[in-house]
Amino acid sequence: MQPNLKKLESLSQLRPSSIEPKSKENRITLLATHTNDFPVSVKRAQVVMAASFRWLLQLHKDVPRAAHFYSEGLGFTINVCTLRWAELQSGPLNLALMQSPNPDDSITQKGYSSHLSFTVTDINTTVTKLKALGAELDGPIKYEIHGKVAAMRCIDGHALGLYEPA
Structure with a gap:
């Protein structure tokens, strides 16, 4: 057998x-x-346990201003916010903001910048809202077959990608 x-x-x-x-x-x-x-x-x-994602960290010159930017512009929930540290959440993403150790230097001068990409329901409204909060559009909004795409820089120069599905 x-x-x-x-x-x-x-x-x-x-x-x-x-x-x-x-x-x-x-x-x-x-x-x-x-x-x-x-x-x-x-x-x-x-069974080996996989590491669990804790947060993505960004350095900012003004942490409360950056927290306000992500909260008002992209709908993040602010869980903690002090002058030097903030913890924000959007769905499963945890974003930590920390005051730059040397606020006089450009935070993204050597290209050490995160790139956060977001799916939005209305790209034009989101771009307008983020620009009013201090972001810069990095080129025009592109109209692709799969949807609209925009590249932006937040108030401290970190790259943001916006995508509105077709």
Whole structure:
């Protein structure tokens, strides 16, 4: 009789019941070779947890002004805001704003800038709103087959992409 490979969700599905996991907190995958529902051999595979995204960090000269920019211009929720640090949220994205260690230097002078890209429902209204808050349009709005696209720079020069689907 040829042994079958069967994926088990827990060790309690195995016989004999004396086999127990080392830790109940560990997520485990078990592969058991069995004949007539009796395990011949058991392999334990450790599941490696992927790192979870915490936030994207941007340096700004004026953190409260930058927080206001993202809140009013793009609808971010401000969770924390001090003179030197802010935490904002938009859906699953967490954006941290930190005061630049040397506010006299151009934050993006060496090209070390993040590029945040957003899907918007009305690109023209969003561009107008962001410009009123201090952003600059980096070229004209482009009308592509898949939708409208705009490149902008926020108040401290970080690149922003806007996309309105067709």
